Amino acid sequence: MNPADVRILIVDDEPDLRELYTLSLVHEGWQIDVADSVAQAREHLSRRRYALMLTDMRLPDGEGLELLRWLEGQPDRHERSIVITAYGSAGNAVAALKAGAFDYLSKPVDLAALRRTVHAAIATADAQVQAPTSSALQRMVGESDVMRALKQTLQRVARSMAPVLIHGESGTGKELAAKAVHECSARANGPFVPVNCSAIPEQLLEAEFFGYRKGAFTGAMADHAGFFVAAQGGTLFLDEIGELPLAMQAKLLRAVQERRVRPVGETAEIAVDVRLVSATHRHLERMVEQGQFRQDLFYRLNVIAVALPPLRDRLDDLPLLVEALLGDIRRDNARPGLRLSPAALQHLRRHRFPGNVRELENLLHRAAALAAHDLIGPDDIDLHSGGASAAQVQAPIAASQAEDLLDWTAPPMPGLAYLPAPSTVAQDATEFQPPEPPMTRFGASFALPPDLGVYLDQVERSILCEALRRTRFNRTAAAQLLGLNLRQIRYRMERLAIRDPAEAPPEDRS
Structure with missing residues (x-):
């Protein structure tokens, strides 16, 4: 946009500040009008259109937010707005942004920041007209x-x-x-x-x-x-x-x-x-x-x-998603004839996709790798071979599958009698109950551990192993099961030397 075609309205009740802002912006070649109140600003806005309005939050007869809301209520008005707030007034800044302001500046206003923000606001207006592609x-x-x-x-x-x-x-x-x-x-x-x-x-x-x-x-x-x-x-x-x-x-x-x-x-x-x-x-x-x-x-x-909607709420997009993902797989694997059969697509439609689009991508990669032909059928898509979401913690895992998922086994210990075996894993994390104190649960004959620190590490390691086993080594899901965040479970895994078998060196796998 030609600078000479840009007209800006400055609304502030302090003459010195109006003059300061005007001098700073006129230097950029823009045309400037000024107002000292809400009423005077409304008069200017009713007579002409502006590329931008710069307004103080507090004015003698009201607030700058009134002007923003008025502009937002006019469907044919497209002025950008920048609001000036008092230093540290976080509430006013948030209110201005919610009311439709492009941005806000805090007093005392840095003039270089003022010019940058005005340039950005005007550039955004140009971008809207040009409808940039993303x-x-x-x-x-x-x-x-x-x-x-x-x-x-x-x-x-x-x-x-x-x-x-x-x-x-x-x-x-x-x-x-x-x-x-x-x-x-x-x-x-x-x-x-x-x-x-x-x-x-x-x-x-x-x-x-x-x-x-x-x-x-x-x-x-x-x-x-x-x-x-x-x-x-x-x-x-x-x-x-x-x-x-x-x-x-x-x-x-x-x-x-x-x-x-x-x-x-x-x-x-x-x-x-x-x-x-x-x-x-x-x-x-x-x-x-x-x-x-x-x-x-x-x-x-x-x-x-x-x-963002989960995939299960937009299954009508499944054919387009499958084609887009298969297009990438075709290029990566030099298999131009790779495609999904109608029966396989219907098979996918019946799935809940707890891991959303990422899970769909993994399923298609796996199916393409294992399918005997370029036409992927429903038998080539294993919906139970691994997920990417905490929602899958409710999926049952057979003992034989669990042994294949991890390359380690939790040490057998009397204090872990309350943990179910993999074949009888509870179907919901809420079923887990913490153990009673050892002397109550195991009786007076229960042998005290010779090293409490080692014993507690073994208990913690076994619980982490079980949570990871239930979630197919999805760290985020396992952390949610145990009331941890991702950083906490990663720290514990590192401290206890627990690692994903898929990330282990070949010589370490058995």
């Missing part, structure tokens, strides 16, 4: 009503800077949805930085998120930028946000509110300009009630909520 959006295969609505939602939320919280079961494509938001936004040319919060050791979280300076701690041999700085001008995607410990949640909250980070070992803060998109499979509202997730951080992240 490779991630195209990869979200499906034409069902629920998928059409989801794609429209992702395109719509991409227009602002408001934080987005994506919720969905494992395997529904949360990172793909986050990438679509990024690619449909004015930040598409900036970096997209995905971060798996559950995969970072707790003691390294602050350093990885905010960066560190050389010599800040043992092993810091050079400066490290951190995720926020790496995503500068783009989008930072925080996957599994529910796995962050409370201490890190507090630090993340401040970075989100103030848009500044302080690297470990540094005294000065660094201004950051990132769009934040988070994702989780967990029920964050329940975690807030239980004190496991900060309520203030939840409100900051959940400005725009997007729910």
